[in-house]
Amino acid sequence: MIETHHLSKTFDKFTAVEDLDLAVQSGEIFAFLGPNGAGKTTTMRMLACLIGPTTGEATVAGFRVGRDDDEIRARIGILTETPGLYEKLNAVQNLDFFGRLHGLDATTRNRQITRYLDILGLGDRRKEPVGNFSKGMKQKLSIARAVLHEPQVVFFDEPTSALDPESAKVVRDFIAELKSEGRTIFLCTHNLDEADRLADRVGVFKRRLIQVDTPENLRRTLYGQRVLFRARELTDAQIGALQALPFAHDVTRNGNSISIALDDPEGMTPQVVNALVAAGAAILEVRQERASLEAVYLDLVGKEG
Amino acid sequence: MNFSRVAAVLRREMQEISKSRGLLMAIFLPPLLITTLPLIGVGFLGRLIESEPAMSSSSGDLGQILQMMPELRDWTAGEVTVFIILQQFLTFFLMMPLVIPMSIAGQSIVGEKQNKSLEPLLATPIRTGELLFAKATSAVVPALGATWAAYIVFLVLGRFMIPSERVYSALLNPKWLVAMIVLAPLLSLLSVSIAVTISARVNDTRAVQQIGGFIVLPIVILGVAQTAGLILLNTTTFLLGAVLVGALDLLILRLGVRLFQRERILTRWK
Incomplete structure (x- = not known):
């Protein structure tokens, strides 16, 4: 579902990602682990067609990054480091906007908005301006936004970072449910316990890929x-x-x-x-x-x- | 260009504008002031129009204006004074398409930077051209709407408040139609292009407005020059102005489009 070959990204003289070779299978939860500044977000941005690679190539959902960006963007969802919501608008208006950008018709939009707000425990606050939401609620709303259009591939950057333990469990269960629906999950995280619980495989990364395997095999x-x-x-x-x-x-x-x-x-x-x-x-x-x-x-x- | 995506962005921008007291003030306050102040002034000067004797080209400070506009020679001093005041304010009407889009576009782009909402937005299928077009439209449409509505209200109320038929008729001069229909949209576009360019560099809406505020200077200078009798604004000057602003639009818009690219927005906009 995601493949990269010698993927690199350089900003001026700084190399953020170097020679990345990676293959993430369809329906897999792949955790991308690395310290701050390791290049995880840069990699995710390249795969989400937000920035172009300096060298190398990548394909997502069968489409090539840099050539088929529109196709890829239609098939992915992304949770960015910060929620990036429109704070004056309410939860429904925020999601409705993104549903429209993804070309969902009104019936589908309404159904999906109700479904995901309910799953993530925001159904009661649907008409409240997002500016009044707690950090955790904003994070959950951003997660709903990322999956509203039922993408094949979902990129999560620190999905539980702002959440209390109870909400974090809701999100982890939700990610597991996405996997059970056959979606491919690319998870950037510092939360190693979370990666251990959720991921089929982990990639340890620091500018370049150090090792990839299942958590169990890495231990062994x-x-x-x-x-x-x-x-x-x-x-x-x-x-x-x-x-x-x-x-x-x-x-x-x-x-x-x-x-x-x-x-x-x-x-x-x-x-x-x-x-x-x-x-x-x-x-x-x-x-x-x-x-x-x-x-x-x-x-x-x-x-x- | 996918117009349903453009419409989605426009819809959201309008929702945000409708919830922002500051932006609503920026849209409605300038037209209100620029429309009512001259009419109130004219109301006070009404008696002057009837009482003052006819003018000649040698009579006082207004002589210079009469030399530039000989068609006013038979008018009373009061009529000429009222006419000049109204002309001055009509020039100020051209400030609205500059000031209003600057506020809206600045808030729209810098607001997204502050919220960090551009990244999730740019990860959707929307193209940067569509986003820029939608943002420009959401800034230009309210500005032009406010400008044209204010002009129409000005003409309608003026019909009742300007006691002199010939002064009122002068306001219907085709040069003002050129200014409103041709020059105002081009000025709006210029304002948006400048707002995009400035917004790429700053993180504060007020900074956009302060830096962009200089954009109104040429209009103020034109107004003052006209009042001082140094320049005569007519259809030709407005058409020449439109060509000049159109050329500037192309130049600055190109720069704005270059700055408004996915990777640049995410990696260079600070």
């Missing part, structure tokens, strides 16, 4: 797979018994807990448990350890310098 690649065993009391003899196992490497003890890197956790965990029990350990807990996406992200971005 960087940290391997570790299993934590907690016992009532651990003795040196029991630790020694574990270290003797040929498949157990990188054994780390922390009080009465022990963490072991295993190549095949499903197959090897019972053997570790057996070895510990045979050595006299009373096991209280066994669980697979998951590195946070934040740790993965910080590691990748840190290595990039």
Whole structure:
């Protein structure tokens, strides 16, 4: 649905995006992670045909950026960093305007406006000037604006940044619903927990693409797979018994807990448990350890310098 | 050009104008003042018209004007005075198509910059040409509407308030039709083009109006020069003025169109 080949953008002498090769599948939620100033918004703007690439090419929904911009704009929705709403107008007037720009007829406009305002919890405030809205309400209205015309591809730039936890959940559920409808979501975010929960794949980006994969694969690649065993009391003899196992490497003890890197956790965990029990350990807990996406992200971005 | 998109922008601009007290004042106050002040003045001078004796080219300060406009030679001093006052205000009518669009276009473009609403707008299928056309139209139409409405009201009320038939007839001179029908739209376009150009550089509506305010200077100078008898505004001068303003329109509009491009708006407009 979205493809880029050697996509770059330079402003005067500053390179914001360098040699980006990316493919986002149809119906996928792709999270684009990177620090401030990494070039995420510039990439999104290029893909939304707001600014042109300096070199390279990109296609969105089968149309080429720079050549078929009108076609692309008709098929995408975008939530920008700031809501950018018309504050003197009410919620309906704001959405109605964008519905008209997208060529929706009056019946469709009214239906879509009512539908999205209700989904996002703004139905009761529909006739109120947007200037009276809270930050979160404005953000939700901007999200409604981005999807009003049922675009194939939706670009979200920090969709939950201004929202309280309850509203953030409404928006996350809404994004998941968009995915279930088959839409492709390109999500720029700093919220790593959100990316972890929502994204099928993440791309870690800092001017150039550092790594792309599913959150799970990124963890596995960087940290391997570790299993934590907690016992009532651990003795040196029991630790020694574990270290003797040929498949157990990188054994780390922390009080009465022990963490072991295993190549095949499903197959090897019972053997570790057996070895510990045979050595006299009373096991209280066994669980697979998951590195946070934040740790993965910080590691990748840190290595990039 | 997709006119339904243009109409959508126009509709929204009108909705915003109707909710902005400042813009409503900017649209309605100048016509109100420029229409009522001269008529009130004429009301006070009514008696003067009847009482003063006939003029000659050697009589006082008005002699210079009579030399330029010999057709007024048989008029009374009062009639000539009233005529000059009305002429002066008719010149000021040409300030409206300059001042009003500057306020509307400045508010419209700088307002979008301040709201940061241009990015989501430019991500829709609207083309920059359509957006610029819609914004220009939304500024020009109320300005011309106000100018023409004020001119018509001025003529209608003048019919009752100007006691001299020949003074009133002089207001119907074709040069004013040229000024209103040809020059006023071109001046409006000039004002919008300048507003777009200035708006690209500033972030404050008042700055647009302050910088753009200088645009009325040529009209003020023309008015003063006419009152001082230095220049005679007639159909030819208005037509020449229209050609000059038309040329300026083309030049500044080209600059405005160059500035009003998606990428430039998003990356260079600060």
